[in-house]
Amino acid sequence: MTDGLRAAVASGRLRTGARLPATRLLAGELGVSRGVVVDAYQRLIDEGLAAARTGAGTTIIARPRVRDSASDRRRSLDTLRLPLPPADGIDFDLSPGVPDLSAFPRTAWLRAERAVLDGITAADLGYGDPGGAPWLRAELAGWLARTRGVRAEPDDVIVVGGVAQALALLARTLHAAGRSRVAVEDPGSRGARDQLAHWGVRPEPVPVDAEGLVVGELTQDAAVLTPAHQYPTGVVLSPARRRALLAWATSGDRLIVEDDYDAEHRYDRAPVAALQGSGPDEVAYAGSVSKSLAPGMRLGWLIAPRRLQAELLTAKHDSDLGNPALPQLVLARLLATGDYERHLRTVRGRQRRRRDALIEGLRRHLPDASVTGVAAGLHLMVTVSSDISDISLAERAAGHGVLVHPLSWHRHRPGPPGLILGYAAHPPDRLTEAAKRLGEALSRPGQLSRPGR
């Protein structure tokens, strides 16, 4: 029933602001006990989607954020305790995980699509290979080899509907094999955790420290992680940990799932190569164009150890027969012409300037804060020495019009406070201003409402 209500909210059938029916009434209407309805409402409240006020019943206050493997934007009232101010009080939305959607390469995309449609054959538009268009699989194998050190033949690549679908397919395969205990990072993506749980595997949080996932604590059948730029802390998995992780996998026929969620956004140094290149028989590598083009593309890839590929292809086939053909061919062409690489270069330069503006602003306005996780990605992490929880700090920031994620939202177990700041969607001068506001918010502990409002 909670799922039903949640989906009703997600679909907009229950809109923000809608009052839920009195529990007694709904229980009567559905022919269930009142306790069932009360529990369902409470779960919505726990998830931050609804709020109950004495005398006013239960009201929908937010739509569930669509979850992505490495960009969990959902908020929990049970950890947050107070709802954030409504969005119209927010001047700067620094939620992580959202690329600069205004940078979508419309001209190049359209040019490639015209060329694809000019040359397309009937076979291209028919029922295709469930693993994807051969051209795209070949281009991706080459591209990922060059840029990420991935070792794959074209046939090893399965084209999927984003990393979320890659996780769904892997979870089903693990579950079917009775290998249902899967380690996830803590802090980490709640989206990935929920995705795995939906398909019957048990996600078990394993701590992340300054070297990345604490490999010594792994006892599971598989581990899902973001080694090149941990989500959300930005930590890079250390060389010692990489070696330990691969040894862990080979010593017990365990699977490493590498979510390379922002592989395209590295700034200062050469990127760490993908783990998959060091262990193609141990690592299932997943990536997508969600951060390089747009999440709405729902286009990604999964390169799994060969022993798993047949089952994964069957699962993909029985889910949807395969990804849509046209966007696959357009991406293949963008890769082949170099337009994709050119686009990434442009965006990377822009993101670096944005990151630098935010770092500089924080240095000026929050001089005591420590900023980490800056080598790559679309967000960074700020830690301040404070007795106050990061949730309270985020509330203060919101009171000053800046929406940031407290690290606690992404944690399973308690840990040191932190704030996650996404910078991809804002030009430098706006980020400078956001840093100034943050400085005002966090350096005046007593002040919870925004000046002048």
Add this chain to the structure above:
Amino acid sequence: MTDGLRAAVASGRLRTGARLPATRLLAGELGVSRGVVVDAYQRLIDEGLAAARTGAGTTIIARPRVRDSASDRRRSLDTLRLPLPPADGIDFDLSPGVPDLSAFPRTAWLRAERAVLDGITAADLGYGDPGGAPWLRAELAGWLARTRGVRAEPDDVIVVGGVAQALALLARTLHAAGRSRVAVEDPGSRGARDQLAHWGVRPEPVPVDAEGLVVGELTQDAAVLTPAHQYPTGVVLSPARRRALLAWATSGDRLIVEDDYDAEHRYDRAPVAALQGSGPDEVAYAGSVSKSLAPGMRLGWLIAPRRLQAELLTAKHDSDLGNPALPQLVLARLLATGDYERHLRTVRGRQRRRRDALIEGLRRHLPDASVTGVAAGLHLMVTVSSDISDISLAERAAGHGVLVHPLSWHRHRPGPPGLILGYAAHPPDRLTEAAKRLGEALSRPGQLSRPGR
């Protein structure tokens, strides 16, 4: 293991012509008993994917056809007994279920995509509603109301990756509710049957007669059918059966799944309205652009009774977060501008001329045959009074260079013989020639090889 081999063949890793390793060798390599490998090979042979010859081992002879809910193109050697001649002996492929892919409206599609990209907002490209782009849902609700009598608000429409995904989502929902017995049509689509079985529900064949599905034989929790133009016989569900079916559903909280697979292709009379319009609380309506644009689009819709929608949305979300945004917006625009309707009108005229040419050719060259299922669709059915099985007739046709489907391929239980002829992909003069060849093939029972070859 069979699944694994099948997927390896599907993906092209095991190519047509490839010799499978000796059973003893493979068993040793995989650490399984030889019987397991023998069984797996036998299943591939049963499915028509491999052939065993004494002294030559087992060889891959075909790739599995991708299955669609209403266009099963798979062939079984266990019913066919003899493999069809290789494709280069086939001059006319009259397999049903394939639209005229050369008619894809490239210009209109590209024009619409340009307009969409010009007006697109960041929100359109972000993580969207798992149920689909609001614009497309609204256009589809209006279009299906006008053309098919479907009763739906925009929020009732879930955008899916084709009817195959609609069936997958419904099967999961039925299975989760413990309603796992699902009636399917016999003859009917093997693709739909396999799709349902994969997701844990039990497809049970129920006979189709001259009035369509024999509703009196239904004992299941749900029924999947093609009421407007039965696949593959072309029968239209009679008014009495429609009423009986709806009464069956309401009397026991049962679900009707209406696969409206070729709703766009009706020729002589006004189309029968969708069942859904008469029973929106009993019918889950599914359709796609596979037959109107191309199967490779993987774009369809599911309109389910409201009590099921929340669960279906959750299932869609946890499968892939939703369909890709751009193609949804392009289709919405094609619907809004009338370009989609114009395209259908053009194609419909062309298909009618093709159908007429085939009917006329059959009348001339197979004067004793009876031709049915012609009011709609992309294929028709031919029955001849013959002592010979339709599989043998199809073999003879193949020997004369014409690939047709024997009705037996689509049957679960034995029944009267029939041949299914798809005409969408061939111009009239080619169809006339194909009919002539068929006449030669079927009127000379002794002759199994093609004259002059």
